[in-house]
Amino acid sequence: MVSPDKSSTDEFIKGLWKENPVFVQVLGMCPVLAVSNTALNALAMGLATAFVLIMSNIVVSSLRSFIPKQVRIATYILIIATFVTVVDYVIQAVSLDLYKALGAFISLIVVNCLILGRAEAFASKNTVARSIMDGLGMGIGFAFALFCLGAVREILGAGSLFDVQLFHDSFQDWVVMILPSGGFFTLAGWLLLFNWLKQRKDKREQMDKSATLTLSKETA
Amino acid sequence: MSRTELASRPAPPSIWHMYRAMVGVGVFCGLLIVTVFQVTRPVIERNKAEALQKAIFHVLPNASTSTTYRLDESGGFKVLEGEGVGEQLVYAGYDDTQELVGLAVEAQGMGYQDVIVLIYGYSFAEQAITGIQVLESKETPGLGDKIETDPDFLQNFERLDVSLRDDLSEIANPIVPVKHGEKTNPWEVDGITGATISSVAIADILNRSAQYWVPRIRNNLSDFQGHFQVGE
Numbered sequence: 001m002v003s004p005d006k007s008s009t010d011e012f013i014k015g016l017w018k019e020n021p022v023f024v025q026v027l028g029m030c031p032v033l034a035v036s037n038t039a040l041n042a043l044a045m046g047l048a049t050a051f052v053l054i055m056s057n058i059v060v061s062s063l064r065s066f067i068p069k070q071v072r073i074a075t076y077i078l079i080i081a082t083f084v085t086v087v088d089y090v091i092q093a094v095s096l097d098l099y100k101a102l103g104a105f106i107s108l109i110v111v112n113c114l115i116l117g118r119a120e121a122f123a124s125k126n127t128v129a130r131s132i133m134d135g136l137g138m139g140i141g142f143a144f145a146l147f148c149l150g151a152v153r154e155i156l157g158a159g160s161l162f163d164v165q166l167f168h169d170s171f172q173d174w175v176v177m178i179l180p181s182g183g184f185f186t187l188a189g190w191l192l193l194f195n196w197l198k199q200r201k202d203k204r205e206q207m208d209k210s211a212t213l214t215l216s217k218e219t220a
Numbered sequence: 221m222s223r224t225e226l227a228s229r230p231a232p233p234s235i236w237h238m239y240r241a242m243v244g245v246g247v248f249c250g251l252l253i254v255t256v257f258q259v260t261r262p263v264i265e266r267n268k269a270e271a272l273q274k275a276i277f278h279v280l281p282n283a284s285t286s287t288t289y290r291l292d293e294s295g296g297f298k299v300l301e302g303e304g305v306g307e308q309l310v311y312a313g314y315d316d317t318q319e320l321v322g323l324a325v326e327a328q329g330m331g332y333q334d335v336i337v338l339i340y341g342y343s344f345a346e347q348a349i350t351g352i353q354v355l356e357s358k359e360t361p362g363l364g365d366k367i368e369t370d371p372d373f374l375q376n377f378e379r380l381d382v383s384l385r386d387d388l389s390e391i392a393n394p395i396v397p398v399k400h401g402e403k404t405n406p407w408e409v410d411g412i413t414g415a416t417i418s419s420v421a422i423a424d425i426l427n428r429s430a431q432y433w434v435p436r437i438r439n440n441l442s443d444f445q446g447h448f449q450v451g452e
Contacts, residue, residue, distance in 0.1 A: 068233035078246060096267045
């Protein structure tokens with residue numbers, strides 16, 4: 001997927017919005033649904049995934065001429081698993097409370113298809129600089145999407161954001177939002193919004209095009 | 221597949237190239253993991269020790285220092301020297317005048333999702349459990365995890381009776397869970413509606429642990445006198 005016409009900035013921006021891993025590509029749903037019950041958990045998980053993605057992209061693209069394609073998947077998984085272990089130790093060293101909250105999901109980053117997908121589809125075919133930009137864009141896009149879900153679920157499910165109470169005591173928490181089903185509801189809501197925005201944009205572009213065509217016909 | 225097609229395919233890489241790639245990446249990954257492990261290990265151990273110390277002072281609010289004891293083969297308690305791996309441990313809490321105020325004990329058992337690990341404080345003067353803190357739990361967020369936050373539920377453990385029979389052989393009344401609002405005796409645990417399994421699990425964990433530890437502690441109280449260590 002070498003795309004010389006795209007600048008490094010384009011590689012960065014595509015992951016944030018146009019090809020957002022969660023809202024557009026719908027990748028890595030396991031952590032998206034499981035760990036997004038509070039904004040802090042979601043953000044921490046997003047950043048941990050982003051770190052693993054960027055680091056594995058760097059290593060995979062640096063070694064792209066060294067790894068024969070017959071053994072690429074095994075080596076990519078090994079590289080990803082190594083950085084996940086690194087993240088696991090670092091989180092334990094930074095905060096045990098955070099480690100307690102993210103629990104088993106840290107090790108599941110290994111099988112997040114987003115990371116292997118970017119290693120296979122992008123980093124193994126592009127330069128280190130481009131792979132870093134791709135990893136940064138996709139990683140931040142993933143963390144942003146997780147935060148969007150986590151924030152909505154925490155606000156409605158616990159009446160707070162980052163543990164700061166937002167509503168009066170009389171607010172009745174929507175406990176369902178914190179439970180797994182709430183993850184599906186919130187994801188569905190965000191996907192609906194993103195698709196609606198995309199449709200609106202497409203429609204507007206189409207209208208602009210037809211307007212230009214009519215105008216050029218009239219002038220002719 | 222025709223011969224021309226076969227001839228046009230690129231030659232597969234040699235075994236050596238594949239071997240070199242896998243071993244090379246393996247060695248690099250191994251070294252990276254070992255380095256990070258060595259760097260973070262002291263910090264992680266310090267964090268765990270601090271968290272445990274904080275939990276001990278939470279369940280024994282009157283204590284200002286603590287000392288770790290291990291249960292020895294004779295059934296008595298000895299001050300722990302070394303790391304205490306595989307030993308049965310209790311933590312004695314002392315106040316400013318170096319008087320023993322109580323003991324903190326770790327206990328665990330199966331919850332709704334996974335094992336719940338908690339620490340509780342036992343006051344021999346009150347013959348009661350005086351506080352608990354959940355150390356590890358994966359109970360359902362919003363429901364089962366109320367065992368850590370529900371003020372009504374936590375009130376059960378401000379003074380949960382574990383007094384012994386006159387011969388000090390066992391607990392007079394086992395700790396039993398009851399439905400929310402039906403608690404009448406000081407040894408009963410008032411459950412949480414919507415988190416029945418998790419709250420019953422807490423009562424069972426405490427009951428099993430108290431049945432084992434309280435008679436042993438009570439019969440060896442003198443072991444805990446006279447050893448002090450400044451808490452952090």
